[in-house]
Amino acid sequence: MDADIRIFINGIREKTGIEFAVFNSDGDFVAGKGEVGDTVPVNFEGICCDKKLNKTLFYIKYKSKCFIGCIDGIGEHQKNYAYLVGELAENSFFKESGMSRADFCKAILLGETNHSQISRYMRKYGMKDMPAFVTVVCVQANYREDVSTVLNTYGSEGLDFVVTVDENQLAFVKFVDEESDEYQSSTEYAEFLRQSIYEETGASVKIFIGGTVKTIADLSTSFSQAMTAVRMCSAVGSRGDIHSFKEYMLIKMLEDLPKYKLTEYVETLMDTGAREIFSDEEMTNTAEEFLENSLNVSETARKLYLHRNTLTYRLDKIEKATGLNIRKFSDAVTFRLITILSKLIR
Numbered sequence: 001m002d003a004d005i006r007i008f009i010n011g012i013r014e015k016t017g018i019e020f021a022v023f024n025s026d027g028d029f030v031a032g033k034g035e036v037g038d039t040v041p042v043n044f045e046g047i048c049c050d051k052k053l054n055k056t057l058f059y060i061k062y063k064s065k066c067f068i069g070c071i072d073g074i075g076e077h078q079k080n081y082a083y084l085v086g087e088l089a090e091n092s093f094f095k096e097s098g099m100s101r102a103d104f105c106k107a108i109l110l111g112e113t114n115h116s117q118i119s120r121y122m123r124k125y126g127m128k129d130m131p132a133f134v135t136v137v138c139v140q141a142n143y144r145e146d147v148s149t150v151l152n153t154y155g156s157e158g159l160d161f162v163v164t165v166d167e168n169q170l171a172f173v174k175f176v177d178e179e180s181d182e183y184q185s186s187t188e189y190a191e192f193l194r195q196s197i198y199e200e201t202g203a204s205v206k207i208f209i210g211g212t213v214k215t216i217a218d219l220s221t222s223f224s225q226a227m228t229a230v231r232m233c234s235a236v237g238s239r240g241d242i243h244s245f246k247e248y249m250l251i252k253m254l255e256d257l258p259k260y261k262l263t264e265y266v267e268t269l270m271d272t273g274a275r276e277i278f279s280d281e282e283m284t285n286t287a288e289e290f291l292e293n294s295l296n297v298s299e300t301a302r303k304l305y306l307h308r309n310t311l312t313y314r315l316d317k318i319e320k321a322t323g324l325n326i327r328k329f330s331d332a333v334t335f336r337l338i339t340i341l342s343k344l345i346r
Contacts (some may be wrong), residue, residue: 005067006031007114012088018081022060023068030067033342038069047082049074058082060089074271101125109134109171111220118217128159130174133186133212134222135193136230141167143203151202154193169230171223176212186212190242208233209244228252236343239292251340259345266341271319278342286314288339290330 005022009032010050012018021032028039041050041059049058056078069085071078088275097109104121105325107113113121122129139147144167149164149174159175174189183189190207208229210222225245232238232248232255254262270278277283290311293299301311315327322330 006138007087008113010078011112012085013022016088018085020081021070023064023070025068027068033072034069034070040068042068047079056082058086060086060218083231093235100162101161105161105173107174108216109163109223111224112282113217113218122216127216129174129216130159131212131214132173132216132219132222133176134166134210134219134226135174135186135190136208136210136223137167137170137172137193137197138169138206138208138230139197140202142169143172143201143205146201147197147203147205150196150197151193156197161334171226172218187242190244194241204241206233206241206243209242211245211335222294236340237288250337251344254340254344257258262345264342266338267346269338269341270322274338277318277321278338282340283314283318287318287326287335290315290326293335295327295329295332 007022009022011021012177019033021034021038023038024030025042027039027042028035039057042049044057046058050057051074054072054074056071056074058071060069069082070083095157099121101121101320104113104125108118121127137147137151144164148162149166149171151170154160156298163171163173165171170192172185174194183192188211190209193207194207197203208226209313210224210226211220213219219232226301229243229245229248232251233243236251277287286300286306289304290300294305297308297311297315300306301308304311315325318335319325324335326332326335330331
């Protein structure tokens with residue numbers, strides 16, 4: 001029960017920002033903002049504003065048991081918080097006691113379940129615990145239902161499932177049969193999904209892939225990674241339709257650094273000539289397309305509808321201005337790094 005209470009407290013704090021503590025019916029500390037050994041008065045009615053403690057006390061009914069909630073301070077704001085937390089506690093229990101399979105699957109992805117709840121509902125809905133990864137499919141709202149239908153048809157043995165994230169995003173959970181070699185990687189499977197969706201609905205989608213996790217309980221981690229990939233792709237303007245969290249690890253590491261440090265790196269890597277190139281949309285688009293096509297001149301020229309000589313001229317111009325020959329892998333990595341840093345400090 002204590003674990004359930006801690007999850008409940010964390011959920012309330014994440015959603016509302018309200019900090020509070022929970023005590024049992026004897027007034028002893030259970031979880032939240034406080035320490036073991038703390039106590040509060042009992043046997044009060046309604047919401048109690050204790051001036052001596054400067055705390056607002058209230059009752060919480062959770063899973064047929066009564067607890068005491070405690071918020072620092074007294075006043076109208078604290079009273080309103082107390083009413084809100086009490087209501088959320090009752091609603092949380094009501095929701096849990098009657099979750100449908102769809103609600104349960106969504107709660108797993110959002111990290112709103114604990115291990116005991118997961119075990120109970122897995123038994124209820126006949127779900128197996130095995131490795132899986134989450135893909136987030138970004139789609140135009142008018143195609144969402146059709147795409148959801150397609151994704152549901154690819155669920156293997158009733159295991160895989162689809163969750164609606166919002167009007168433009170669907171999360172598709174793919175369970176992994178480690179003995180099967182049908183797909184080499186999650187990226188290859190995502191490409192299969194993308195092509196299938198286009199062929200059956202005409203919808204062009206982008207798919208973002210989280211890491212493979214070992215158990216259902218860890219699916220929230222994979223979902224979070226996939227959503228991070230969505231955000232990173234938008235932040236740096238990545239091309240292509242399939243993106244995995246792993247390809248954004250470098251960007252995530254850079255994003256965690258202070259902005260002044262990123263600025264220092266940009267200043268070190270860029271001189272006057274380089275700044276002219278990176279401010280030229282035509283040149284940067286050419287370079288990005290070249291990198292996206294694995295440094296292949298012929299494929300890049302075809303994608304950009306350019307003559308090979310024109311593309312070669314632009315690559316030479318980039319090298320002359322930046323000192324980077326992006327035909328070479330190491331220089332291409334450096335060029336990409338400068339591009340990322342420039343976008344992160346905007």
